[in-house]
Amino acid sequence: MLIEASTLKGFKISATDGSVGTVTDFLFDDQSWTLRWVVVETGSWLSGRKVLLPVSVLGHPDTSANSFPVRLTTKSVKDSPDIDTHNPVSRQHEERMYRHYNMSPYWGNGFYMGGYGGWTAGMSETHYADSMLRQDALDAKRNQQRHQSDEPHLRSINAMTGYNLHATDGAIGHVEGFVIDDTDWTIHFLTVNTKNWWPGKHVVISPRSAKNVSWADSVVNLDVDRQTVMNSPTYDPSVPMDAAFETRMARHYIPDATK
Numbered sequence: 001m002l003i004e005a006s007t008l009k010g011f012k013i014s015a016t017d018g019s020v021g022t023v024t025d026f027l028f029d030d031q032s033w034t035l036r037w038v039v040v041e042t043g044s045w046l047s048g049r050k051v052l053l054p055v056s057v058l059g060h061p062d063t064s065a066n067s068f069p070v071r072l073t074t075k076s077v078k079d080s081p082d083i084d085t086h087n088p089v090s091r092q093h094e095e096r097m098y099r100h101y102n103m104s105p106y107w108g109n110g111f112y113m114g115g116y117g118g119w120t121a122g123m124s125e126t127h128y129a130d131s132m133l134r135q136d137a138l139d140a141k142r143n144q145q146r147h148q149s150d151e152p153h154l155r156s157i158n159a160m161t162g163y164n165l166h167a168t169d170g171a172i173g174h175v176e177g178f179v180i181d182d183t184d185w186t187i188h189f190l191t192v193n194t195k196n197w198w199p200g201k202h203v204v205i206s207p208r209s210a211k212n213v214s215w216a217d218s219v220v221n222l223d224v225d226r227q228t229v230m231n232s233p234t235y236d237p238s239v240p241m242d243a244a245f246e247t248r249m250a251r252h253y254i255p256d257a258t259k
Contacts, residue, residue, distance in 0.1 A: 002188055002241040005157055005178040012067040013040050020077045027154045028187060033207040035185040036106060036154060039085055050085050051077055052097055055185045089154045163218045165192055167226045172197050202235045209253055
């Protein structure tokens, strides 16, 4: 189902044995435009500490209770590696997080294979933690050498909200929101505030129309012109998006995609 990411902020994260906090942000991969991590504010439980959870552990959002079930224990969340959400998340830190949760990373095999995260069958949490410490020691030097030239590709939805969007022939507005698919966590559309260019209209743009993003200048450069955007299918924020709308968008922006 396609949903606006902002509607999930404030949702409670419910572990198997209790609540761990609320959703405050999502981190996405700027190469695939796919959500990878959910940022959780733990409140008084962990003295305001923020933790990262891989989106693959999230169950379907319960909109009636404003909550996400997760197949993790409160202890596994509490014992997760510390994260400074004000700085870019490195690949090394992601690897530590995945090892902690005993999961394969999204750049390797076994991720998104239809399951939740959890402890290895037959292995206690204490035994697992000890094995991870040994593995960390063995892998530290190799990982440092492997990732010395890595560039961060995780971006915050909160931080990107408000970025300016430039068509090939001028500005069209700024990023107002992100429409995501809660089955595979891909970003399908950016919602655009066009009030300074085209008052009273609502527009969505596929990330596939983004030629590049200037993170330093907070600008998304598109590979389409203003007229193409103006002629795009009408978007009504009060009407849920469906497959038919996505097909119309694809036919408009990428005519060959549906042939």
